[in-house]
Amino acid sequence: MVEKEEVGGGISEEEAAQYDRQIRLWGLEAQKRLRASRVLLVGMKGLGAEIAKNLILAGVKGLTMLDREQVSPEDPGAQFLIRTGSVGRNRAEASLERAQNLNPMVDVKVDTEDIERKPESFFTQFDAKVVFCPVKEALEVDWSSEKAKAALKRTTSDYFLLQVLLKFRTDKGRDPSSDTYGEDSELLLQIRNDVLDSLGVSPDLLPEDFVRYCFSEMAPVCAVVGGILAQEIVKALSQRDPPHNNFFFFDGMKGNGIVECLGPK
Amino acid sequence: MALSRGLPRELAEAVAGGRVLVVGAGGIGCELLKNLVLTGFSHIDLIDLDTIDVSNLNRQFLFQKKHVGRSKAQVAKESVLQFYPKANIVAYHDSIMNPDYNVEFFRQFILVMNALDNRAARNHVNRMCLAADVPLIESGTAGYLGQVTTIKKGVTECYECHPKPTQRTFPGCTIRNTPSEPIHCIVWAKYLFNQLFGEEDADQEVSPDRADPEAAWEPTEAEARARASNEDGDIKRISTKEWAKSTGYDPVKLFTKVRFTFFIIVGRWMYCCVQSQGEETNAPDQQNEPQLGLKDQQVLDVKSYARLFSKSIETLRVHLAEKGDGAELIWDKDDPSAMDFVTSAANLRMHIFSMNMKSRFDIKSMAGNIIPAIATTNAVIAGLIVLEGLKILSGKIDQCRTIFLNKQPNPRKKLLVPCALDPPNPNCYVCASKPEVTVRLNVHKVTVLTLQDKIVKEKFAMVAPDVQIEDGKGTILISSEEGETEGILHCIHSLPSLRRLIKGRVHISGSIYWYVSSSPPLTPTLQRKGQYCHQGLNESSRELVREEGIEGFLTKVEAGDRFEIRKVRTWIPEAQEQDDVLIVDSDEDSSNNTDVSEEERSRKRKLDEKENLGAKRSRIEQKEELDDVIALD
Numbered sequence: 001m002v003e004k005e006e007v008g009g010g011i012s013e014e015e016a017a018q019y020d021r022q023i024r025l026w027g028l029e030a031q032k033r034l035r036a037s038r039v040l041l042v043g044m045k046g047l048g049a050e051i052a053k054n055l056i057l058a059g060v061k062g063l064t065m066l067d068r069e070q071v072s073p074e075d076p077g078a079q080f081l082i083r084t085g086s087v088g089r090n091r092a093e094a095s096l097e098r099a100q101n102l103n104p105m106v107d108v109k110v111d112t113e114d115i116e117r118k119p120e121s122f123f124t125q126f127d128a129k130v131v132f133c134p135v136k137e138a139l140e141v142d143w144s145s146e147k148a149k150a151a152l153k154r155t156t157s158d159y160f161l162l163q164v165l166l167k168f169r170t171d172k173g174r175d176p177s178s179d180t181y182g183e184d185s186e187l188l189l190q191i192r193n194d195v196l197d198s199l200g201v202s203p204d205l206l207p208e209d210f211v212r213y214c215f216s217e218m219a220p221v222c223a224v225v226g227g228i229l230a231q232e233i234v235k236a237l238s239q240r241d242p243p244h245n246n247f248f249f250f251d252g253m254k255g256n257g258i259v260e261c262l263g264p265k
Numbered sequence: 266m267a268l269s270r271g272l273p274r275e276l277a278e279a280v281a282g283g284r285v286l287v288v289g290a291g292g293i294g295c296e297l298l299k300n301l302v303l304t305g306f307s308h309i310d311l312i313d314l315d316t317i318d319v320s321n322l323n324r325q326f327l328f329q330k331k332h333v334g335r336s337k338a339q340v341a342k343e344s345v346l347q348f349y350p351k352a353n354i355v356a357y358h359d360s361i362m363n364p365d366y367n368v369e370f371f372r373q374f375i376l377v378m379n380a381l382d383n384r385a386a387r388n389h390v391n392r393m394c395l396a397a398d399v400p401l402i403e404s405g406t407a408g409y410l411g412q413v414t415t416i417k418k419g420v421t422e423c424y425e426c427h428p429k430p431t432q433r434t435f436p437g438c439t440i441r442n443t444p445s446e447p448i449h450c451i452v453w454a455k456y457l458f459n460q461l462f463g464e465e466d467a468d469q470e471v472s473p474d475r476a477d478p479e480a481a482w483e484p485t486e487a488e489a490r491a492r493a494s495n496e497d498g499d500i501k502r503i504s505t506k507e508w509a510k511s512t513g514y515d516p517v518k519l520f521t522k523v524r525f526t527f528f529i530i531v532g533r534w535m536y537c538c539v540q541s542q543g544e545e546t547n548a549p550d551q552q553n554e555p556q557l558g559l560k561d562q563q564v565l566d567v568k569s570y571a572r573l574f575s576k577s578i579e580t581l582r583v584h585l586a587e588k589g590d591g592a593e594l595i596w597d598k599d600d601p602s603a604m605d606f607v608t609s610a611a612n613l614r615m616h617i618f619s620m621n622m623k624s625r626f627d628i629k630s631m632a633g634n635i636i637p638a639i640a641t642t643n644a645v646i647a648g649l650i651v652l653e654g655l656k657i658l659s660g661k662i663d664q665c666r667t668i669f670l671n672k673q674p675n676p677r678k679k680l681l682v683p684c685a686l687d688p689p690n691p692n693c694y695v696c697a698s699k700p701e702v703t704v705r706l707n708v709h710k711v712t713v714l715t716l717q718d719k720i721v722k723e724k725f726a727m728v729a730p731d732v733q734i735e736d737g738k739g740t741i742l743i744s745s746e747e748g749e750t751e752g753i754l755h756c757i758h759s760l761p762s763l764r765r766l767i768k769g770r771v772h773i774s775g776s777i778y779w780y781v782s783s784s785p786p787l788t789p790t791l792q793r794k795g796q797y798c799h800q801g802l803n804e805s806s807r808e809l810v811r812e813e814g815i816e817g818f819l820t821k822v823e824a825g826d827r828f829e830i831r832k833v834r835t836w837i838p839e840a841q842e843q844d845d846v847l848i849v850d851s852d853e854d855s856s857n858n859t860d861v862s863e864e865e866r867s868r869k870r871k872l873d874e875k876e877n878l879g880a881k882r883s884r885i886e887q888k889e890e891l892d893d894v895i896a897l898d
Contacts (some may be wrong), residue, residue, distance in 0.1 A: 017557050020320045024630060025408050025637035039413065046303075050644065055328055057640040080348050085713030098348065102326055115521050216271040219303030220655075223447065228680070231409075231641040241672075245379055252652045255666045257681025259674040 011035065015105065019059055030238035031059065037127040037237040038062040042115050044091045046217035048080045050226025051130055051233075052099055058234050062107035064126070065099065067092040068114045104189060128233050156258045158249035159200070160206045164192050177215045185211045213252075221252050228257065272655070277305055279658045284373055288361050288390055289380030290337040291315065292638055293404055295327040297380055299871075302345055302352045304651055310374070311336040312357040312366075317597075324640040362389050371397035376654050378402045380647075384429065388726050391416065392396040395696050400657050402650050406670075408637045411646040415653055418696060424863075426690035442473050447615055451632050453676030454610035455596055458603065461509050462581050462594040508573060514582035561626040567616055570609040577605035578607050598633030607632050645670055673803035675819040694725075717743050745866060 004232060010032055016023070023031050037060050041052055044067040055063055071086045071094050079095070086094035091109045100108045123129060168184075168191055176184040188211050195202050228248055235241045246258045251258075272280065285306055286299055290313035315337050317328045327344035328337070334480065336358035345352055362385070371377065371393045379401065381387050394401040394416065401416040403424055416423050431699055439445070440453050456469035537860075565573075580602040585594055596603050604625065609633070612622040629635065649668050656664045666683035676682045689696050721730045721743070732743035 013558070016317045016561075018322050020323070021635070021638045022323050023559070025639060028562070057326055058321055060321070080303060083348060084350055101329055103322075105328070147666060188814060193412050203893065212273070213271065218271040220300045220648040220651035223300050223651075224645050224681075227641040227644035227648065230644075231639075234641070242682065250681065253656075253664065254669040255649065255652070255681060255683035256679060257670075258678050259680050260678060 003087060004065050008223050015059070018103075018105075022058070026234075026238060026240055030240045033238045034061075034234065036061055036126060038064070039233065040066060040123070040126040040129045041236075042066045042130065044079070044095050045082070046079050046219060046222035047226050047229075049081045049095065050222045051230045052081065052095070053102060054230030055233060056099060056102045056106045056108065058230070059103065060106055060237065062109065062110045063099075064111055065092040065095060066111040066113070066115060068112055125160050126239055128231065130229070155260060155262075156249045156251070156256065158251055158258070159204050159260060159262065160196060160201065161210055161245070162249075163195050163199075164188060164206070164210075167191050167195055168214075178215045181215065184215075188214055211262075218252070221250065223256070224252070272305065273659075276655060276659050279375070280305045280655070281307045283375035283658070284310065285654075286310045286312070286371070286374045286377045287380055288315055288377065288386070289382070290326045290327075290341045290356075291321065291380060291382065292640075292643040293406060293647050293650075294337070294380035295325045295341055296640075296643050297378060297650055298327070298341055298345055298354075300647050300651045302349050304655070306352045307351070310355045310357070310363050311338045311341060312359055313341075314358065314360040320599075324638055324643055326640065361386055366393070368393060371399055374399050376400055376402070378650055378654065379404060381405075384432075385726065387424055392695060394418070395423055400662070402653055402657075404646050404864075406638065406642045406648055408639070408647050409642055409670075409672040411642050411670040412668060413649045413653055414647055415657065415662065415665040417657075417662060419689065420662060421686045422689055423693060423696035425695040426687075437468075437470060441470055444614065444620075446617050447611070447620055447628075448631055450614040450618065451607065451611040451628055452622070453614060454607040455632060458594075458596050458606055461506055461514070461578075462585050463596060464593050465506060480619060514578050558624075559626060561629070562624045564622050564624045565612075567613070567622075570612045570616075570622070573605050574609035574613060577602045577609060581606060598629055598635070604629055604632070642670065645681075674729040692877055713742060719811045 011019075011028070015031075015035070019031055039055055039060050041048055041055070041063060041064070044052070044065050048065070048067070052063060052065055062075035067090065069091050071082055071089050071091050079091075081098045083092070083094065083098060087144060090110075092112055092114045096108060096110050101107075165175075168188060171191070172187070183227055189208065192206055192210070193203055196205060225248070228250070232243050232248075235243050245261050247260045247262050249258045249260060251254070283306075284302065285308070287294055287301070289311060290298070290311055294311070298309065298311060313336070316334055317325070317332050317337055317340060319330065320334055321328060321337075322330060324338070327341045332340045336356070338356035338358050342354040342356040345354060377390065377399050379387060379390055381390070382405075390401065391403075395418045398418050401424075402413065403416055404413045405411065415421055435449060435452055439449050440456065444450050444453065448587070453471060456466075457471050458619065459466060459469055460471055542668050581594060585592060585603070589592070596607070598604055608625045608628045611628055615622050623631075649670075653665050653668075656662065665686060667686060669682045669684070671682065673678055673681060691697060717730065717732070721727050721732065730743060
């Protein structure tokens with residue numbers, strides 16, 4: 001990436017013009033910190049594309065999109081960075097051109113390897129890492145104490161939905177798929193009963209119709225969650241505002257966006 | 266149950282089969298267009314009158330640098346086709362307020378979504394959607410905050426059910442005589458730009474108002490002014506722009522003339538500054554210390570602004586000359602010399618009025634009404650718009666909410682806060698089933714032109730009104746077709762002739778029906794809800810009020826005067842109340858006025874004391890926009 005000539009303040013005129021509206025919001029210092037940060041983004045489905053877009057537009061120094069999967073026939077039109085005719089290509093690679101075009105001043109890179117195979121040294125080059133993986137420990141909350149039970153009443157049901165989905169993923173090694181809608185729905189309901197039972201919680205907390213929302217990423221939901229998440233990353237990199245503590249749950253039907261503080265006690 | 270992108274079949278079919286309209290292709294519009302396409306909407310109309318600017322690129326992600334200058338709607342469409350060629354998008358590089366987009370046009374859509382940034386367009390789309398009975402999703406963002414809501418005729422409030430806070434305006438005398446905040450100086454500088462290079466507007470007077478008692482003129486200043494006006498000939502007869510042209514926009518002469526509008530002793534020193542600008546050899550900003558912020562964020566010294574003033578005038582003069590005879594420049598915050606002009610003029614004025622000067626960066630924000638904007642807020646709101654839209658198309662409008670995006674979670678841990686939608690306001694003059702407004706006119710004073718421009722078009726924001734008299738013959742008073750009723754409009758004679766014709770009702774139709782009646786004066790009352798105004802008085806009456814106060818006036822009012830005063834909008838910039846009302850009426854029997862209770866008078870006197878003096882005076886000075894005319898809810 002070519003270093004542009006500095007014109008006052010440590011950023012180039014081009015950057016000052018392009019980032020004007022956000023500099024007016026979070027200030028020049030925050031913008032400079034963003035500009036010095038490298039981010040690793042693992043997983044380039046719908047949600048990943050949203051986050052990539054938001055971070056690239058924000059003007060980070062570099063973004064590495066890591067994904068080992070290939071573009072499936074459903075993907076084009078479900079992920080707006082993938083050009084048509086890319087079925088069969090690696091998802092990250094297929095997203096590269098349109099991602100880079102969002103902001104030529106960002107160094108956008110692609111990595112097609114399996115993240116589990118990466119050495120620790122790989123991760124140290126990044127200032128922030130966005131990974132979609134089970135945050136098991138954070139979710140291992142003991143709900144049996146009195147205090148916990150009281151807190152439970154105020155906890156959004158989305159938390160339990162998340163538990164169900166994670167269990168499905170662990171058991172089946174994949175996410176629910178519309179190809180196997182019938183059997184997957186049954187399994188999801190079964191898991192719901194088991195999970196809620198083991199937590200000592202009534203099944204009514206997560207009504208049955210949750211099932212049909214488990215089968216695909218919905219673009220508008222990706223947009224909402226991707227927007228919130230990307231802004232959290234911007235906050236972390238710019239060190240300007242405190243991040244939310246610590247989980248964000250979004251329910252598209254109710255329009256609720258809830259911040260829950262969850263962790264092992 | 267088969268699913269398409271997570272949607273149940275029926276909904277997926279409605280989504281794929283129906284046509285939707287997106288109004289605006291900017292920050293929200295780009296995100297919204299992308300979401301709609303990815304959710305399966307196949308027929309999307311997209312309209313935007315704007316072209317792409319480099320400052321859009323931090324969030325309007327469908328645009329790249331190479332597209333700067335091109336139509337937003339057009340480029341957005343092209344960009345989407347790259348990842349979804351099957352999308353059927355119709356792009357209009359046009360204003361939604363163009364009458365071509367009539368009720369029939371709106372009826373084609375199963376859903377309309379606004380992605381706008383101004384109230385006029387929002388009002389307009391609101392009315393069109395009500396008239397066409399199409400659900401509308403309204404939204405907006407600013408910085409980290411945003412909101413979404415649903416508008417459906419008969420089910421929810423419309424956009425205009427409750428008055429929105431009016432935009433901050435400043436009284437004429439604050440701008441002209443007594444600025445106390447930087448924004449006053451900035452507004453003044455913009456007015457000055459228009460006086461010199463742009464469309465001259467009588468509401469944008471920059472010279473000091475001599476009638477203002479606070480304008481204490483020093484004798485020496487008064488003399489100098491007199492001399493100047495003699496030297497320059499009869500200034501009053503030619504416009505500022507013509508005068509400036511005649512002197513070749515000489516910055517020194519300009520400053521000297523304008524100097525008197527700057528109004529304070531320092532003027533002479535300013536004059537020397539401008540004189541000496543030719544002698545400067547150093548580059549303006551040669552500082553050895555590294556700058557902490559952007560170049561534009563530096564605050565320069567007075568000399569630099571004096572130099573910038575004269576330099577920008579020269580550039581603007583050339584631009585204006587290049588455009589030919591009778592041309593005008595339109596102020597644009599992204600035009601460097603226009604921005605330089607306002608920056609320097611505003612700062613010089615700030616300095617004279619003992620305010621700390623501001624950087625170009627800050628002045629640009631204020632002068633250009635810039636709202637900071639980022640991609641993520643727009644992304645979230647646009648996602649919510651589609652989700653609300655899906656609820657509507659599923660027949661579940663009862664599940665729709667107004668959703669607010671906050672910066673921090675509220676005490677109930679919510680960052681996104683849904684609120685129930687309110688039912689329509691039965692008294693809303695826009696969406697009520699039989700919308701009716703009574704307008705009382707002083708038919709001795711009001712012309713048909715005023716009725717059209719000030720009442721129907723301005724106050725009620727109707728775009729192309731037709732006004733018909735319900736006299737059984739359907740006599741047309743005002744026609745939206747050009748030329749049809751020109752003759753009536755330009756008649757100076759007032760409405761008395763109309764009054765003969767009106768047996769009570771005049772029918773105005775644009776997209777909504779109104780009733781206007783001239784009605785007999787009210788019985789005299791002095792009701793005070795808030796602050797009062799003198800709107801509706803003729804010049805001599807105003808004089809009287811000025812001298813004697815409202816009570817004195819009331820005792821002296823002449824028999825036979827018929828008028829009503831009612832404040833239509835907020836006068837004080839900071840006031841939150843709308844439609845403060847004082848109805849003062851005099852009837853033939855002026856003794857009625859003594860009926861006004863002592864209590865009322867003393868209450869009003871207390872109000873006077875509390876009032877900001879400047880503001881009160883400003884109401885007197887403010888150009889009366891509706892002489893003798895008022896509107897009632």
